[in-house]
Amino acid sequence: MPTSPNILALGGAHIDRRGQVSGPYVPAASNPGIMREDVGGGVFNALRSIVKRGVSASLLSVRGGDAAGETVASAIDEAGIADLSAVFLDRTTPSYTALIDSEGELIVGFADMGLYDLAFPKQIRRAKAREAIAEADAILCDANLPTAAREAAALAGADISGRDLVGELRRLSLTAGVITAGSAPVLGFDQSGVFAIDPPSPRRVADVTGAGDALTGATVAALLRGLPLRKALREGVAAAMLAIESAEAVPSFTAGSFGQALALVPEARVVA
Structure with missing residues (x-):
């Protein structure tokens, strides 16, 4: 029986909070609404979608040794994803808080991601990470560039978009x-x-x-x-x-x- 392909993801898995305003959003004022909390992160969300489509997956992330970290670990396990993450007992698990309006559009996002900046560079150089990379059929990496970097435009080195951006990326051998x-x-x-x-x-x-x-x-x-x-x-x-x-x-x-x-x-x- 053929085995399913295996993908290794490197990136965020943290607490996601989403607060939605019940009515029209009023800046600089108290707005009634509903707050939801879940485990998210760009790579983790994408990885859960991948697993739903029949692919085996493992995740290399970092988290703190707090209750939020235990919640993240449980969510990874419940999703059927192999957890290769490092735990820093004296650190706080990263979190992201998004406020959205009544139509579902983002008002503002607040990212408390200091542990990623501190720990990820060292973790991806560990022997455990290199072994997992060598065994995977594909790698999904969370680049997580700031909005101001314009993501693909940062690779192109120019403030361009559309077909011009595609042309520049292809010139760079993508x-x-x-x-x-x-x-x-x-x-x-x-x-x-x-x-x-x-x-x-x-x-x-x-x-x-x-x-x-x-x-x-x-x-x-x-x-x-x-x-x-x-x-x-x-x-x-x-x-x-x-x-x-x-x-x-x-x-x-x-x-x-x-x-x-x-x-x-x-x-x-x-x-x-």
Whole structure:
């Protein structure tokens, strides 16, 4: 019996708090709302989406020796992910707090991520990490560049976007990639050229948090199952839509509901 592909993720797994304002947001004032707390992190959210699509996974992260760290460890175990993380008993587990408006759009995010900056550089050089990397079929790494760095534009070294950005990335010898920009068309490129997928309008908007993570996870899982990038990215766009429609950072779905969402995603179109 063939075994499922194995992916190793390196990045954040921490406490995620999402507070949603009940009515119109009023700056510099007390706003009634609801606060939810879960375990999240870009890589961890993406990894949970990957596991839901039938891929074996392991995670290398760092956390503190506090109650929040125990909560994170339990969530990793419950997700069926092998935990290779390091625990620093005298440190506080990182956390991220997002405030969103009544329409599900982000107002502000607050990141308490000092332990990642302190510990990650050393942890990824450990023999344990090198062994896990050597055994994995694929690596998912949380680059986590600041917003001001413009992510892909930072690689290109220029404040450009769209087709110009793709051209510069290809000039830097990247053979394939995906560029997202909120609700705008998802832009991809591979050895066959440049293409775009127009995200369908969500049937409802519950919370935009985690949409990018879901897109990443489902796309990577599809690639590991052997799908070409253009088809894999359609699955990623479908997962992102399900995330937007769900109050959970990692949406729950069945094969049937995922298939219904995928049917709403148009085929990739060639970008001239």
